[in-house]
Amino acid sequence: MSNHLINSTRLTQELQKVTSDLHQINSFAGLLRFLVLGFAFLILVIIAWSTSNNYLFWGTSIFAGLLYAFWLICTHDMTHHTLTGWRWFDSIMPRLISWPMLWPYSVYAVLHQLHHGWNGSDLRDPERVQWTWQEYQNSYPLVQWYVLHQWSIDIFLAGGVGLILKTFIHGWRYRKLVSRLPQQIFLDLGGMVLVHGVMLSFAMINGALLRYLLFWLILERVIGIVMQTRDHLEHYGLWKKSETYQLTQLYAARNLQASYFVGWLMGGLNYHAVHHAFPGIPFNNLPEAFQRIQGVLKSHNLPLMKVDDGYCQKTCFLSIHPTLICEGKSSEIREYDQIILTINNVVSN
Numbered sequence: 001m002s003n004h005l006i007n008s009t010r011l012t013q014e015l016q017k018v019t020s021d022l023h024q025i026n027s028f029a030g031l032l033r034f035l036v037l038g039f040a041f042l043i044l045v046i047i048a049w050s051t052s053n054n055y056l057f058w059g060t061s062i063f064a065g066l067l068y069a070f071w072l073i074c075t076h077d078m079t080h081h082t083l084t085g086w087r088w089f090d091s092i093m094p095r096l097i098s099w100p101m102l103w104p105y106s107v108y109a110v111l112h113q114l115h116h117g118w119n120g121s122d123l124r125d126p127e128r129v130q131w132t133w134q135e136y137q138n139s140y141p142l143v144q145w146y147v148l149h150q151w152s153i154d155i156f157l158a159g160g161v162g163l164i165l166k167t168f169i170h171g172w173r174y175r176k177l178v179s180r181l182p183q184q185i186f187l188d189l190g191g192m193v194l195v196h197g198v199m200l201s202f203a204m205i206n207g208a209l210l211r212y213l214l215f216w217l218i219l220e221r222v223i224g225i226v227m228q229t230r231d232h233l234e235h236y237g238l239w240k241k242s243e244t245y246q247l248t249q250l251y252a253a254r255n256l257q258a259s260y261f262v263g264w265l266m267g268g269l270n271y272h273a274v275h276h277a278f279p280g281i282p283f284n285n286l287p288e289a290f291q292r293i294q295g296v297l298k299s300h301n302l303p304l305m306k307v308d309d310g311y312c313q314k315t316c317f318l319s320i321h322p323t324l325i326c327e328g329k330s331s332e333i334r335e336y337d338q339i340i341l342t343i344n345n346v347v348s349n
Contacts, residue, residue: 001039007300008244011152011244011247011296012244012246013298014296014299014300015246015277015278015293015296018039018292018293018295018296019278019281019289019292019293020284022278022281022288022289022292023024023278023280023281023282023284023285024285025082025083025084025085025282026282026284027084027085027086027305029282029283029284030074030077030082030083030084030085030283030284031083031084031089032263033074033075033083033267033283034071034083034084034093034338037067037070037071037074037265038071040067040096041064041067041068041071044060044061044063044064044067045060045064048060048061048215049058049063049211049215055209058218061214061215061218061219062218062222064219065218065219065220065221065222065223066222066226068101068222068223069217069222069223069226069227070226070265070266071097072097072098072101072103072223072227073095073230073265073266073267073269074097074267074337075094075097075098075103075108076103076112076269077090077266077267077282077283078090078091078093078094078109078110079094079108079112079113080279080280081277082165082280082281082282082283083150083282083283086251094109095175095187095188095191098189099191099192099194099195099196100191100195100196100199101160101216101219101220101223102160102164102196103160103163103164103167104164104167104168104171104184104185104188104189104192105188106184106185106187106188106191107167107168107170107171107181107184107185107188108167109184110171110178110180110181110184111126111127111167111170111171111174112127112172114126114177114178115127116249116279119169119235119248119249119252119253119276120238120239120240120241120242120249120252120253121241121248123325124174126167126170126174127231127234127235128235128239129150129231129232129235129240130235130236130237130239130323130324130325131147131150131324131325132324132325132326133324133325133326136324141189146324147324148322150232150322151232151315151318151319151322152319154228154231154232155224155225155228155229155232156225158224158228159220159221159223159224159225159228160220160221160223160224160227160228161220161224162224163224163227163228163231168185171185172185173183199212200212200333202273223302223344229311229315230266230269232315232318233256233311233314233315233318234253234254234269234272234320235252235253235254235272236254237318237323238251238252238253238254239252240252241250244262246278247302249276249277250273250274250276250277250293250297250305251273251303251305252273252276253272253273253275253276254272254273254306254308254314255270255271255272255273255274255290255305255306255307256270256272256307256308256309256310256311256314257270257307257308257309257310258270258310258311262310263287264283267283268282268283268284268286268287270311271282271286271287271289271290273305274290274293274305276287277293290305293305
């Protein structure tokens, strides 16, 4: 056995060892986060629907959408059964809170497992948002223009509707690869029709159809901004296959600086690289796992995981520095200024 293989095996074993005790799920911590966000959202909904003041309706609906977005992020933990550890709860509740927002959780849960297996190494990754150099070159000028402005278009224009359509499209595309996907597609569609059928009937009976449609439009816009931003930040500009699966995940996902409160709202996903390498670690243990993994990387003379600027700062930076996955150079990402210059030259020609 080569020294390289021995070192890779030893590294994997050490990473697993130092994080082995962090997989213990604190059901109370996960349930508390779920209930606090859920009750806060429902209180704002009650206020919005109880007031006759249009300004108060708009304001409370916007804040309700923001809380709903963080509540939906809880469903990410549920795909890994790490929120409460109760499989029945982590299977039923995410669907009940996703279907009112037309979010196809059942399809997403299946695709998310593919994402964890393919991130950084397989371009079929259903959650890949960054384009490759070849995809860009083979696109029409209008599509190339979209790539240059992808962040603002996806976040502010496509929003929640864009994510919903993308998930359904990928679910249908990979239906032959994962045999249970067609069943999940119909489960989500049936659940959405049932939930909105009941709510829509109630709104029509009470003569509140327009307010009902406006309310969900506001929520879709706000939630779309949060979820699209998170979707882009987690991996954009980091696509790279490393020597082992865990190293690929540690270097092909982004960690971000965040306060304790923001980290709690995001379910620890500011330590997204750690989550990708060890998806079984619950959100409240990710900070400790980060420190331990850094220690192992340092002992093996490997690059430490980076911690980028906060959510707003990094979003602003990446949105004006578009990059492409350069397959011709071992999937490495070219320097920001070079890639912008190249793209602009292609567009101008």
